Structures are given as C-alpha cells and as structure tokens.
Amino acid sequence: MERAGFECLLSESEVQSKVAELAQQISQDYVGRNLLLLGILNGAALFLADLVRKITIPVEYDFVGFKSYSGSESQGHVEVTKELKSDVAGKNVIIVEDIIDTGRTLHQSGLMQSLARSGVADIKLCSLLDKPASRIHPVEIHYLGFTIENVFVVGYGLDHNGLYRNLPYIGIYRP
Ligand code: IMP
Ligand code: MG
Numbered sequence: 771m772e773r774a775g776f777e778c779l780l781s782e783s784e785v786q787s788k789v790a791e792l793a794q795q796i797s798q799d800y801v802g803r804n805l806l807l808l809g810i811l812n813g814a815a816l817f818l819a820d821l822v823r824k825i826t827i828p829v830e831y832d833f834v835g836f837k838s839y840s841g842s843e844s845q846g847h848v849e850v851t852k853e854l855k856s857d858v859a860g861k862n863v864i865i866v867e868d869i870i871d872t873g874r875t876l877h878q879s880g881l882m883q884s885l886a887r888s889g890v891a892d893i894k895l896c897s898l899l900d901k902p903a904s905r906i907h908p909v910e911i912h913y914l915g916f917t918i919e920n921v922f923v924v925g926y927g928l929d930h931n932g933l934y935r936n937l938p939y940i941g942i943y944r945p
Contacts, residue, residue: 775941776924776925776934776937776941776942776943777941777942777944778939778940778941778942779918779921779923779939779940779941779942780916780926780939780940781939782938782939785898785915785926785938785939785940786820788898788915788916789817789820789821789824789898789915790824792821792896792913792915793821793822793824793825793826794824794826795913796821796825796864796896796913797825797826797827800827800829800862801827803862803891804828804830804860804861804862804891805825805827805828805829805830805861805862805864806829806830806831806832806856806858806861806862806863806864807821807822807825807829807830807831807832807863807864807866807896808831808832808833808834808854808856808858808863808864808865808866808885809831809832809833809834809866810833810834810835810836810865810866810867810868810875810881811833811834811835811836811851811852812835812927812929812935813867813868813869813927813928813929813935814833814866814867814868814898814927815833815927816926816927816935817866817868817898817926817927818831818833818866821866821896830856830861832854832855832856833852834850834852834853834854834879834881835850835851835852835853836848836849836850836851836875836879836881837849837851838874838875838878847878848874848875848878848879850879854881854884854885854888858885858888858889858890859888859889859890860889860890860891861890861891862890862891862892862894863885863890863891863892863893863894864893864894864895864896864912864913865881865882865893865894865895865896866896866897867895867896867897867898868897868898868899868926868927868928869897869898869899869900869901869923869928870895870897870899870900870901870905870909870911871901871904871905872904872905872906872907873905873906873907873908873909874906874907876895876907876909877906877907877909894912894913895909895910895911895912895913896911896912896913896914897911897913897914897915898915898916898926898927899915899916899917899918899923899928899940900914900915900916900917900918901917901918901919901920902917903919903920904920921942921943922942922943922944923940923941923942923943924937924940924941924943925937925938925939925940925941926938926939926940928940930943
C-alpha cells in the first residue's frame with residue numbers, strides 16, 4: 771500500500787533546527803562529564819543519529835528496545851526487544867525517545883529503575899515529541915523538542931505498523 775504523503779505537522783527543517791538546539795543545550799550541560807545517550811528502539815533511532823552528530827562533546831550511545839504499539843493503539847503491555855548490554859555504572863545517561871504518549875513504555879519497562887540499580891550517576895530524559903493529552907503515567911522530560919496535539923504521527927522514526935519511519939518530516943496519520 772502506498773501513500774502519497776501526509777499532512778505535515780513538523781517540517782524537515784523545523785525538526786532539524788530543533789535537534790540542533792537540543793544538541794547544543796546537551797553539549798553545554800554535560801561539559802566535563804561523561805555522557806551516554808540511550809535510545810529506545812525502533813522509534814528513536816533517527817532522532818538519536820541526528821542528535822549525536824550535533825553534540826560537540828565526547829559521547830557514547832547505545833540502544834534498548836521496547837515495543838508497546840500495534841497500529842495506532844497502545845497495547846497496554848511492553849515487550850523487551852533489545853536488552854541493555856552497556857556497562858552503565860558511573861555514567862550520566864540521557865534516555866532518548868521519539869515520543870512520550872501514555873508514558874507506559876518508560877513506566878512498565880522499568881528502565882529507570884534498572885539503570886538506577888546498575889549504578890548510573892544520573893538519568894535524564896530527552897524526547898523529540900510530547901503528547902501530554904494521552905498521559906497515564908507522569909513522566910518528567912528534561913530535553914523536549916515539541917509538544918503536540920493528540921494526533922497519531924508518523925515519520926522521522928515514528929511508524930504505523932512499521933511503515934513511514936523514513937519520512938524526513940513528521941506527518942499526521944489519518945486512517
Ligand atoms: P507511550 O508508552 O504510550 O508513552 O508511547 C511511547 C511509544 O509509543 C513511542 O516510543 C512510540 O513508539 C509509540 N507512539 C506513541 N504515540 C505515537 C504516534 O503518534 N505515532 C507513532 N508512534 C507512537
Ligand atoms: Mg518508540
């Protein structure tokens with residue numbers, strides 16, 4: 771099935787300049803400290819890839835994988851698709867997400883707790899998008915790109931049934 775295009779919510783240049791701003795802020799905030807960006811697969815892969823290339827201080831990155839969505843419905847449970855393998859003890863970690871919606875992924879995955887048990891120095895959260903209207907579990911986002919309305923979005927890593935992640939902009943998916 772092919773789709774010609776989606777109504778644009780955030781253009782490629784809006785996304786890229788926001789990513790540059792976030793990278794600049796992070797680079798300033800972590801001067802002289804170690805830094806590990808921990809991306810959540812699959813959605814955050816493109817955001818992390820762009821973000822890390824705009825960060826100007828030494829930085830490591832890794833990914834963990836969680837899956838909570840099928841189509842445009844949150845499943846209500848979180849499946850682990852890639853476990854954390856990095857040695858995170860003593861690291862300043864920034865979790866990188868594409869979007870915070872219900873907050874279930876972060877909550878039910880127990881990622882924050884398992885990082886804390888592994889002896890990380892600090893944990894912060896960076897998300898490109900925030901959809902506060904559907905929040906179930908409170909989440910504190912330290913580095914945020916954009917707050918959006920309660921619409922289902924695709925592109926720049928975000929998918930519908932695995933598709934449209936490769937769009938360079940963020941579009942509104944209407945079934
Ligand atoms: P949460 O667990 O409900 O906060 O949702 C987090 C995950 O759900 C994100 O990392 C996305 O993978 C997915 N998600 C939530 N809203 C959207 C959307 O509008 N488009 C695509 N994926 C979404
Ligand atoms: Mg995701």
